Amino acid sequence: MIKKLVAALTLVAPLFFASSIKAENPQHLQKLLKTGECVACDLSGANLRGSHLIGADLRGANLQGANLEHANLEGADLTRANLKDAKLDSAFLTNVNFKQANMNNADLTSARIYDSNVYEASMEDINITNAEIFYTGIGVGGEDANIPDWD
Numbered sequence: 205m206i207k208k209l210v211a212a213l214t215l216v217a218p219l220f221f222a223s224s225i226k227a228e229n230p231q232h233l234q235k236l237l238k239t240g241e242c243v244a245c246d247l248s249g250a251n252l253r254g255s256h257l258i259g260a261d262l263r264g265a266n267l268q269g270a271n272l273e274h275a276n277l278e279g280a281d282l283t284r285a286n287l288k289d290a291k292l293d294s295a296f297l298t299n300v301n302f303k304q305a306n307m308n309n310a311d312l313t314s315a316r317i318y319d320s321n322v323y324e325a326s327m328e329d330i331n332i333t334n335a336e337i338f339y340t341g342i343g344v345g346g347e348d349a350n351i352p353d354w355d
Contacts (some may be wrong), residue, residue: 228270236260248286301354317342323353 232245240257244264251271259279266286273293283286283303293313300320308328312335320340332342 236262303353303355312342321354323351323355 221275228248228250229246232242232247233346234252236242236245236247236257237255240259241261242265243261246263246266246312247262247270248266248268249270250267252275253271254274255272256276257280258276258335260277261268261281262285264285265282267282267290268286269289269291270287271291273291273296275292276293276296277300278296278298279300281301282305283301283307287302287305287307287310290307290310292315293311295312295313295315297312297320299317300317302320302322302325305324307322307327308326309329309330310327311331314334315332316336317340318336318338322341327342330342335342337343
């Protein structure tokens with residue numbers, strides 16, 4: 205009896221883990237890759253590694269846990285997007301609008317972040333190890349920092 209139970213769990217367990225790993229809405233992912241626009245889309249957990257998302261409109265999109273390593277998001281609009289736990293290692297983030305975005309626990313290791321708007325963005329526990337950050341209100345410490353808005 206125990207052998208049958210273990211065998212059944214061995215067969216069924218990968219199905220539960222596979223569905224939890226791949227959470228994005230496939231239609232939303234195709235829309236983004238085809239049009240460069242996906243407002244309020246569910247892209248949580250999506251693998252967008254190395255994607256060219258220049259000028260993408262991702263306002264209000266859920267990118268929680270998404271893999272955006274080595275992605276080019278130059279000029280993208282991520283206003284009010286959820287980037288919690290997103291992997292942005294070595295991403296190119298020039299002129300990106302992160303206004304009111306949730307960037308908590310995002311990994312920005314070795315990312316290049318230039319001239320980006322982070323007005324009212326939540327950035328608790330972000331990893332900026334070896335990141336190049338210029339003309340953007342991201343730094344170490346300072347809850348009272350005065351971060352200007354583009355608008």
